Amino acid sequence: xxxxxxxVVRDLAVTFPGTGGLRLQAVRGIDLDLxxxxxxxxxxxxxxxKSVSMLGLLGLLPEQAKVxxxxxxxxxxxxGMAPRALQAIRGARIGMIFQDPLTALNxxxxxxxxxxxxxxxxxxGVSRKAAMARAVDLLDLVxxxxxxxxxxxxxxxxxxxMRQRVMIAMAVANEPExxxxxEPTTALDVTVQAQILELLQDLRSRLGIGLVLITHDLGxxxxxxxxxxxxxxxxxxxxxxxxxxxxAPRHPYTRGLLAALPTLEVADRPLVGIEGRPPSLxxxxxxxxxxxxxxxxxxxxxxxxxxLRHVGSTWSACxxxxxxxxxxxxxxxxxxxxxxxxx
Ligand code: SF4
Numbered sequence: 293x294x295x296x297x298x299x300v301v302r303d304l305a306v307t308f309p310g311t312g313g314l315r316l317q318a319v320r321g322i323d324l325d326l327x328x329x330x331x332x333x334x335x336x337x338x339x340x341x342k343s344v345s346m347l348g349l350l351g352l353l354p355e356q357a358k359v360x361x362x363x364x365x366x367x368x369x370x371x372g373m374a375p376r377a378l379q380a381i382r383g384a385r386i387g388m389i390f391q392d393p394l395t396a397l398n399x400x401x402x403x404x405x406x407x408x409x410x411x412x413x414x415x416x417g418v419s420r421k422a423a424m425a426r427a428v429d430l431l432d433l434v435x436x437x438x439x440x441x442x443x444x445x446x447x448x449x450x451x452x453x454m455r456q457r458v459m460i461a462m463a464v465a466n467e468p469e470x471x472x473x474x475e476p477t478t479a480l481d482v483t484v485q486a487q488i489l490e491l492l493q494d495l496r497s498r499l500g501i502g503l504v505l506i507t508h509d510l511g512x513x514x515x516x517x518x519x520x521x522x523x524x525x526x527x528x529x530x531x532x533x534x535x536x537x538x539x540a541p542r543h544p545y546t547r548g549l550l551a552a553l554p555t556l557e558v559a560d561r562p563l564v565g566i567e568g569r570p571p572s573l574x575x576x577x578x579x580x581x582x583x584x585x586x587x588x589x590x591x592x593x594x595x596x597x598x599x600l601r602h603v604g605s606t607w608s609a610c611x612x613x614x615x616x617x618x619x620x621x622x623x624x625x626x627x628x629x630x631x632x633x634x635x
Contacts, residue, residue, distance in 0.1 A: 296364070298470055303322070303360075304322040305320055306357055307357070317526055319345045326504065331519075332518070333517035334346070335510050342506050389463045394455060398447070404428070473505050476488060476505070492516065513534060514538065527581070539605075540618075542610065542616065543608045543610045548565075552564060
C-alpha cells in the first residue's frame with residue numbers, strides 16, 4: 293500500500309486579533325502540496341505571510357492566533373492535534389531550521405550536548421554515549437571539520453556559517469521526513485549562503501527529505517527548489533515549477549521580484565525595484581492587494597480579488613495573466629502611479 297503524501301495543505305488561514313473585535317487576516321486560503329524528496333520554495337517580502345503560514349501549520353504561533361483549514365502530514369491532520377502529539381512530530385518527523393542560529397542555540401551548552409538533547413527528547417531510550425556518537429556523525433554529515441573536537445565546543449566558538457550547519461545537524465538528527473527552513477541563509481554572506489544551500493540540497497537527495505524553503509529571495513530558490521509559491525499580502529499569487537515560473541512568470545509581482553535580481557548577463561543594467569511598499573496587515577488594499585504597486589492595474593483590479601488559476605504552465609492570481617506582455621516585462625507605472633510611489 294502506498295504511503296499518504298508527505299504534506300497536503302488546504303485553505304490554510306491565520307488571523308490575529310485586531311481592534312474593535314475584528315480579526316486581521318495574515319494568511320488567506322493557502323493550498324500547498326509536497327511529496328517525498330521534493331523542495332518547495334515559499335517566496336515573498338516581509339509581511340507576506342510566508343513564515344506565519346509555516347509557523348501556523350506547525351502549531352508554533354501564539355495562542356491569540358487562529359489557524360483554520362487543513363494540514364495533512366502523511367495523512368494525519370496537524371491542525372487541532374493535541375499539543376503532546378504535535379510535539380512528538382515536530383523536531384522528530386518534521387525538522388525546523390530558523391534564520392538566526394545564535395539565538396536558536398543555547399550559548400551556555402556545548403554544541404554536542406544540544407544535539408544529544410535534540411535526539412534524546414524524542415528517543416529517551418538512546419544512551420547519552422550513543423547520542424554523542426551520533427552527534428559526531430551529524431557534525432561530519434554537515435561538513436564540520438574535526439567533529440570529535442567540535443562537539444565539545446560552545447556556539448560562540450563557531451562562525452555564523454558553522455552555527456547554521458549545527459542547526460541543520462540538529463534538524464536532521466532524528467531523520468525527519470520533512471524539513472522546514474525559514475530564511476536559513478539570510479544572516480550569512482553569499483559564499484557561505486551558497487554552501488548552506490548546497491548542503492540542504494545534498495541532504496535532501498541523500499536522505500530523501502522533503503524541503504520547504506522560506507525566503508524573500510527568488511535567487512535562493514532558483515538552484516534549490518523544484519516548485520515555488522510566491523506570496524503577497526497573505527495569499528499565494530503565483531505557483532508552479534521553478535523552471536516554468538522563471539521562464540514565463542504570469543504575475544506582475546513575480547516579474548517585479550525577478551527584475552530586482554542581479555544577473556551576470558545584464559550586469560550593467562540598473563536593478564529595477566518594485567514601486568511602493570507591501571501593505572501592512574491593517575491596510576490590505578481592496579480587490580487585488582498588489583494593485584497599488586502594479587503597472588498593469590485596471591479598474592477591475594481595485595474591486596475584484598483574482599482567484600489563483602491555471603495559466604500556461606503556472607498558476608497565477610492575476611486577472612490579466614493571459615494578456616501580460618511576454619517575458620519579464622514589468623510595465624511602466626503611470627505618472628500618477630509613480631508620483632505617489634505606487635500607493
Ligand atoms: Fe496587477 Fe490587476 Fe493583475 Fe493584480 S490583478 S497583479 S493589479 S494586473
